[in-house]
Amino acid sequence: MAGLVAAAFVCVLILWAVVGAAVIAVWTRDSRRHRRFQAALARLNEWVSSGHPEDPTRGLDEKLGTFPPAFLLSCVADPSIPETSANVLSSWIASRWRRHLVRYAASTDPRQASRRVNALRVLSRADGDVVPLLERALQDGDAEVVSAAISLLGSTVDRRAAESLVGALRENRYQPSRIATALDRFPLPIPDLLRSLASDANPIARFWGATLLSRYGDAEGVADDMARLVRDPDPQVRKAAVETLGTVGGDNAAAAALGLLGDPVWYVRAHAARALGDLGLAELAPHVIGLLGDPQWWVRQAAKESLEKMGPGVWRDLVKCLDHPDAFARNGAAEVLQNLGILDSLIVLEASDDHPGADKIELLRKIAAAGGVRMTNALLERTDAELSQRIRALLDRIGLEAAGA
């Protein structure tokens, strides 16, 4: 055993020393390169920030020209480099190694995906005609390459980029929400492309078309498209259309949303209620209040949020709901009255009055009954000590603190 251990010891010691030395050698080489790159970058940052009239890339040839382009591509991908300097560096790299970059960007070798993405990023920054390369990357089998291509297409000021993204969305080539994110931030107006999406035979494309058009409420034909899509056979499309109507408004928006409050699909009803809240039409509150007793919890929640968005003007309609036979509807009405500050205003006003009005007392009794003891307790905790005493006395006097929901 001693011989075995001795032999193993010697072998392992040599291996440990050799591999360790290799690690240190690689680190030393990388550190030296990195330091040189950082020095060049610091000088570049200085030139860029000082607005020096001379070409900021002057001197880069001398400092960085000997580095392999793949190394420089990796360095420029560092997110800590300031935007302007990264743009200058990208232009310099693209002007010096354009042929290399185009070759890297067109490579379909999965092991070189990182270099391909970095080359695409540099070419995009350098304002080259990169759309055809990005379109090829969009067809790649590597999800990370496709994701990078989508992001770069989304920031390219070229209508062909938007057309490619719309095509990818139609063909369901990648996660639709990622493509939609790129289209939603697209730097050029593209309502015509999105309208074509909203008329597509594929319901997923129609859904995204309807959703993305919310940015273009003033564009011609968008209101008509939405009016058509709220009657779409696909509930997701109806949901998207009513949501967009809530954002863009228009003459028919409220009527379309009201029509969907009775939709058989619960999430369409919920979004119709939210759309009415976004439109801020308090006069339509009675229609939304009806949903406080909806069988689906999420619809009731949406109705509450919608009423709160409509503002304090809805209080008279809400008060009527306090007599609703459904306990959920009563609870919901009380919660909205509390969140709108109506309950606080009312009780503070009455507590400071030595002879509170009978109708107000009755109203308070109803709210407290619908909201339960915890609502009155929360109210007492919200007010300062002196006022709290007066409110407590008022509640005691009219026997409200014993009310149960």
Add this chain to the structure above:
Amino acid sequence: MAAFLHSALWWSVLVAFVALLAIYAAVIVRSALLSGARRRNVIAADPAEQSALAASRFTIPVSVITSLEAERPIAIDVLRSLLALDYPQFEIIAVTDSSRGGALLELLKREFALAPRQMFYRRSLPGHDVHAIYGGPRDERLLVVDHVSSQPAGAWNCAVNLARYRYIGVVAPDRTVARDALLKAMTPANTDPASVVAILGHLGAPQAAAAVAATAGGDTRSAASGLLEGFDRLQRLRDEVSGVTAPADLGVTTVSPEAFGLWRRDAVIEAGGFAPAKAGEGLDLALRVQQATRQRNADCRILLMPDAGQCRPSETLRSSIARQARCYHAMLESAWRSRGQLAASTGRVSAVSAVAWHVLPGLLEGWLVVALPLSIVFGVLGWRLALAAAITVSLAKGVVTNAALLVQADADGGTGGGTGRANPVREICLGALEFAVHRPLAAAAAALGSYEFVTGRR
């Protein structure tokens, strides 16, 4: 009898020594083979893409829940770090129990200008009544719930009932999070929300907590804590480079009790919510969700992320052993409850692979830690030979570490990881000391975890 024991000890040391060296050699070969594949994996995140996602209205909103324990001033830092998350739409539901001393609740009310309010919500999961709910006019995303809950599971279930969004992020009371943690962790769910039911992850190094401690009046990390972090980092590096990750190999959920979790709300409710579990509430729920989805034959995925920007607090030697013991307990618990899956024909190969790459080296190292001193005591080996064997194993492990460092440097493409990597001499030395310094602690933790598993509830 004595001769037999003598001989058994001698042979066991020899077999463990040779087997360990062979496994280390295999790990190095595997790392080298995988290094080509790793090169493609280091596509740097594009800040423009990240900021687009962080601002997108199509990014799925998340309800972040946490149970705040009494007497923990770090709660304020935790909530601040959550409120600073770079994510388009989220809410924070923090549950605290004022019946165990209301000082924390009062502190929160004062710090975040909270006011009580009544809320009606659906009780999808059973639990105690809510005592009070507080919201802030200053930041409507924050909701603090006063709820009697002796266990975190009860508090989390209460928060799930109040949650409005489709995904639930569970954060432990003593963890701060990085600004981009939620965006990073939610990436798979944002890509495929139809099938991703849970995203679980192990915690990163405790820098963030240390930073919190530092801003609060000095870094409390000890030298031992720094050493333990270093060993943890090396272990993760070796696992990553060699592609040895037990959960992936086993095809079952093996999550450490400290792991954070992002859950799809419907899956949590279908599985009956969180339940107190010695090996960790997250693990327990993951196994139930896995079971429920398998029964339904649904296309549901539970994903594991190595690190999504959450950090555990600074550790002492004792707390580190206790944590490792809990992890070991969780791993055994998971393997026990998933034994049906392991026995299935599809799981056998991966189970053998996981045992060979993950469990066996640990067991052999643990055995040598015990057997080498015993060999000296019983005169089986001379102290010089035992010491030489121990140093050889230590250096061999150091070779594995060095190989991983080399592969990592190569995968960075010579950029030093973009921002420059620290001098590797410390890591090279730590790698060579790991067997002698860290393995005895790990062996103690494994023994403790196994004892808890055998004597505890499973």
